[in-house]
Amino acid sequence: MEKQITIERVYGASPERIWKAWTTPEELKAWWGPQNVSIPECEVDLRVGGTFYIVMEAGEAMGEYKGTKWPMKAEFTTVEPHSKLEYTALAWTDGLKDETTIDQTTSIMFTEEDGKTKVTIIATILKVGPKAGMAVQGMEYGFNQQLDKLTQYLSS
Amino acid sequence: MVERNDELSLVFGSLSSATRRDMLRRLKRHTMSVGELAAHYNLTFSAISKHLQILEEARLVSKHRNGKEQRVGLLPTGLKTADKHLEQYRTLWENRLDRLEAFLKNKRLK
Numbered sequence: 001m002e003k004q005i006t007i008e009r010v011y012g013a014s015p016e017r018i019w020k021a022w023t024t025p026e027e028l029k030a031w032w033g034p035q036n037v038s039i040p041e042c043e044v045d046l047r048v049g050g051t052f053y054i055v056m057e058a059g060e061a062m063g064e065y066k067g068t069k070w071p072m073k074a075e076f077t078t079v080e081p082h083s084k085l086e087y088t089a090l091a092w093t094d095g096l097k098d099e100t101t102i103d104q105t106t107s108i109m110f111t112e113e114d115g116k117t118k119v120t121i122i123a124t125i126l127k128v129g130p131k132a133g134m135a136v137q138g139m140e141y142g143f144n145q146q147l148d149k150l151t152q153y154l155s156s
Numbered sequence: 157m158v159e160r161n162d163e164l165s166l167v168f169g170s171l172s173s174a175t176r177r178d179m180l181r182r183l184k185r186h187t188m189s190v191g192e193l194a195a196h197y198n199l200t201f202s203a204i205s206k207h208l209q210i211l212e213e214a215r216l217v218s219k220h221r222n223g224k225e226q227r228v229g230l231l232p233t234g235l236k237t238a239d240k241h242l243e244q245y246r247t248l249w250e251n252r253l254d255r256l257e258a259f260l261k262n263k264r265l266k
Binding site for chain 2: 018021030
């Protein structure tokens with residue numbers, strides 16, 4: 001009864017560099033959200049028990065989802081600089097918090113390997129609100145747009 | 157009333173209970189009567205029924221009558237719904253990691 005996903009990725013940057021991208025609001029704003037989605041709010045209180053708050057907002061190109069906000073409020077449970085970051089989070093669709101909240105834990109590990117860094121993400125879904133599917137669909141819509149753009153770009 | 161697009165949440169809601177996960181684990185190999193299943197838990201019959209009802213609503217199990225006893229069997233489709241959701245999550249993270257890669261490359265050039 002698996003409710004967990006594990007993803008690994010190797011980056012040609014140091015753990016310190018990637019850690020900075022992951023823990024600095026200005027940098028998170030640059031890569032966290034999909035295309036057509038902006039990050040109007042981002043707060044990082046980098047300590048165990050500190051808050052990690054990030055809001056994604058759907059842009060013009062997302063049609064019916066335009067203006068929809070998807071906040072995520074998390075609490076850090078592990079902060080080991082350049083090595084491990086863990087948080088428990090609630091993510092939801094603004095205005096539909098009771099129905100759409102997804103309760104999850106995320107663990108991000110940074111391991112140095114021959115001058116490169118392996119990033120391992122383990123995300124566990126603990127609970128899903130009765131209408132959370134909608135939020136995921138919205139996100140998926142954003143991704144599809146992004147893939148469409150990529151396809152367009154590659155074929156032009 | 158249960159809407160169709162709530163299927164997902166029902167599945168995850170069902171999986172949030174350790175007892176229900178254990179029931180599914182036991183039902184993986186073969187069907188069981190309600191009595192056989194109940195014997196594994198220190199729970200009242202009504203609590204067992206409630207758990208089974210939740211699993212049934214999420215279409216993770218189905219009950220059928222065999223003579224006098226009610227048997228419970230696993231329905232694999234419900235779990236596929238959960239897998240689909242996790243796949244969406246995986247996509248979300250894969251895309252995010254792609255953007256992180258692009259971001260880091262961009263930074264190095266500057």
